[in-house]
Amino acid sequence: MFDNKDSSKTPIASLGEFGLIDHLTKHFTISHSTTVKGIGDDAAVIAPKEGVEMVVTTDMLVEGVHFDLGYMPLKHLGYKAVMVNLSDVYAMNATAKQITVSVAISNRFPVEAMEELYSGIQTAASLYKVDVVGGDTTSSTSGLIISITAIGEATPDKITYRDGAKENDLLVVTGDLGAAYLGLQVLEREKQVYKVNPNSQPDLENYTYLIERQLKPEARKDVAAMLAELEVQPTSMIDISDGLSSEVIHICKNSKVGCNVYEDKIPLDPQVIATCEEFNMDSTTIALSGGEDYELLFTIRTEDFPKIKANPNFSVIGHMTKESEGMHLITRANTKIPLISRGWNALEEED
Amino acid sequence: MFDNKDSSKTPIASLGEFGLIDHLTKHFTISHSTTVKGIGDDAAVIAPKEGVEMVVTTDMLVEGVHFDLGYMPLKHLGYKAVMVNLSDVYAMNATAKQITVSVAISNRFPVEAMEELYSGIQTAASLYKVDVVGGDTTSSTSGLIISITAIGEATPDKITYRDGAKENDLLVVTGDLGAAYLGLQVLEREKQVYKVNPNSQPDLENYTYLIERQLKPEARKDVAAMLAELEVQPTSMIDISDGLSSEVIHICKNSKVGCNVYEDKIPLDPQVIATCEEFNMDSTTIALSGGEDYELLFTIRTEDFPKIKANPNFSVIGHMTKESEGMHLITRANTKIPLISRGWNALEEED
Incomplete structure (x- = not known):
């Protein structure tokens, strides 16, 4: 039927x-x-x-x-x-x-x-x-x-939507990105090894952070309280479940703004960098499209920058522009390329 | 695993x-x-x-x-x-x-x-x-x-729980019972006929109410407003999703009371009675254990009885007793038998 x-x-x-x-x-x-x-x-x-x-x-x-x-x-x-x-x-x-x-x-x-x-x-x-x-x-x-x-x-004054970002606002991310997706890759690899040789002893010591991020993610309960204490009211906010680029695009489209995201500012854990080298993957692609990080992405007014700049929980990764300027990634080589959303599923299909 | x-x-x-x-x-x-x-x-x-x-x-x-x-x-x-x-x-x-x-x-x-x-x-x-x-x-x-x-x-004064029924309260049910379960039986029978002969034209004219109750049940949005208008605040309330007996037992156990339910007071639609005869089923069993009626079952204080007694939406089917007296069905033959919950699944297994 x-x-x-x-x-x-x-x-x-x-x-x-x-x-x-x-x-x-x-x-x-x-x-x-x-x-x-x-x-x-x-x-x-x-x-x-x-x-x-x-x-x-x-x-x-x-x-x-x-x-x-x-x-x-x-x-x-x-x-x-x-x-x-x-x-x-x-x-x-x-x-x-x-x-x-x-x-x-x-x-x-x-x-x-x-x-x-x-x-x-x-x-x-x-x-x-x-x-x-x-x-x-x-x-x-x-x-x-x-x-x-x-x-x-x-309270109504605290609630933050996806559509409040303004031109010149700074784009901020909590924690680090890409680890959960890599954790899944490590687990998938071990599963294949186990299928071939059920007696193999997995050595996962170099991937503990990645695996923990995949199997036991923590939601950022602490961020609302930290921002309140710092007296920062974000102008827009979203959680990173599908990958950074997809979420940045959601904020831009809902807020009717463009953005520049700086590749060298995207926070990566050392295990992400080392494992990307081992797996011959591009760490920026993983951070942009990996998903399941459950970090928060938000925008703040430029005048709030001094309040968060020394805080190890937050990384400023870019700024919002006019909508007509589009959404871009500024690479380490200082090239401007369009930010596209591939998301988790698209990435999976390539494997 | x-x-x-x-x-x-x-x-x-x-x-x-x-x-x-x-x-x-x-x-x-x-x-x-x-x-x-x-x-x-x-x-x-x-x-x-x-x-x-x-x-x-x-x-x-x-x-x-x-x-x-x-x-x-x-x-x-x-x-x-x-x-x-x-x-x-x-x-x-x-x-x-x-x-x-x-x-x-x-x-x-x-x-x-x-x-x-x-x-x-x-x-x-x-x-x-x-x-x-x-x-x-x-x-x-x-x-x-x-x-x-x-x-x-x-508002807090209106919310009605399962645990507020008191001894001597009257047990009231909206609408009629058993039709949804019988509608399912009719549909199951037609499905079997169709499997044997895909060209058969089902004649469902005698079962329209039953089928509608199964395929397009209506929740009792109207009851809260009716009771408010009648100035009746129910002492306990539950919806009938698993069958009347199961819901009566929930109210009794939560409210720590017993009850007498009168078989001859259970509201049945004429199609339910006719179809039970055709299917050689006991209509009381269907009403008690059929389920999916989505009517409301509630208790009221005896002094509220005059407010609802002429109302065609409500049937008083019994009253609450001391917990120690137990939960009983008083049959048409005036025999007192224990009320047991068989529920929908138990009934299915017998088919």
Whole structure:
């Protein structure tokens, strides 16, 4: 009935994930005055009463698409599923308060496996101070699916959208980039080695940071508090889940500005640099398109630069320009090339 | 890795859905004062500011478990997925305001199929006045999965939990019961006939109400407003998704009371009675265990009885007793038998 053999039907892949969501939701209208922001940012914003705004975001992780239980322990999976959602709350400059967790599981999992998954969820909830307030557990005819909704709170003056960046604002990123994607490459390689020789002992000592970033990412709960303490109100903000270039483009398009990103300013961990050399990969490409870093990308007014410049948590990687100037990467060789979004999937297909 | 061959592992089926959720979430604690109610009711309750409470609920529908695309059109599926969630909001005596929608889909679906699904979601959102504020669309390695989170609002004095029923309170149900389950039986029978003879023309004229209740259920948005107008504040409330007996037992256990339910008071549509005769099924069993009716079950103080007794929307089906008296069904033959929860799954296994 739904086999896609009819040539008059449009394959989903032809639109891409963002294109598909836009296409499907473009006719949706907002009818409640309490709905401040609907689809189109890291989270929706709801204002049930004056003076308080709540953010709501949801993400679904599917076995075989977002994770491989061959190297992802269930406890880590539970932890990561929470992080992915909290990261979207933090990207609104808000505080995460509650989550709901829905899980579809096949009977091949014993109760003990579910206990592992939930212990990861509990650890994350406890460390990040969010309450697990609801959920649903159901059977699945095949794989494991986790759907989490996270709810956060902020005062209206703090909430930060993707569309507030202005010309001359500085573009800032937290932490470092590319490690999670490389961690996945290392794990995939070990899986292949294990298939050929199940007795091989993996030596992962040189990749500990990369693997941790892939299997146990941490969402940047600390950033909203740090910025508040520094008295910096970001003009726009987004989390880096699909790769730096994709997120920079989201901010530019939503804010109707252009940008220059400086290759030599992109923060890379030494393990990323060393492993890129070993794998013969370009570290800038990995940082731009790797994804799953769950760092935050934001813009600030130039006058706020002195407040953050000495802070090791933040790297200024570029600045915003007029929209007509376009979005560019300034390479180490001082060449200006267009910034393009390839994203995680595109990168995968090249492997 | 997760094949359940090890006899020391506990099969999930041994706990059941509610048992599994209890088991997995029993160590979860609540750390925010704004979290008024966590796991354990139709929805969680969050109070971001004094004077306003928000309810949050989530439900996941899985292909092959909750629906069969062989007879469930995608547009109806989208509509029903919204209803299932709104019903939980209404069961808190609250008003639904926003939903988020996450969908995992395999590539066998063309974009046009997704448009059908989303048009059902949009129709439901528009008719029930809820804003679709977010979501996630991802690939799936096999079936279609829909996870919806619904958010509602109410003033604290209106919100109704499962645990407020008192001895002597009257037990009231909206609408009529059993039709949705029988609709599924009719559709299953037609599917089998179609398999044997694809040219057969189904004659469904005698089952229109049953099929509509299965394919296009309506959540009881109207009940909160009706009760407010009648100045009746229910003492407890739950929605009927798993069958009347299961929901009555939830109210009794949560409220620490017993009950007597009168068989002859259970509201049945004439099509339910006629089709039960044709299928040689007991209509009381269908109403008690069929499920998917999405009606509301609630308790009221006896002094409120005059306010609702002439109302065709409500049927008083019993009353609450001391917990020590237990939970009973008083049959038409005036025999008192224990009320047991068999639920939808148990019923299915008997077919």
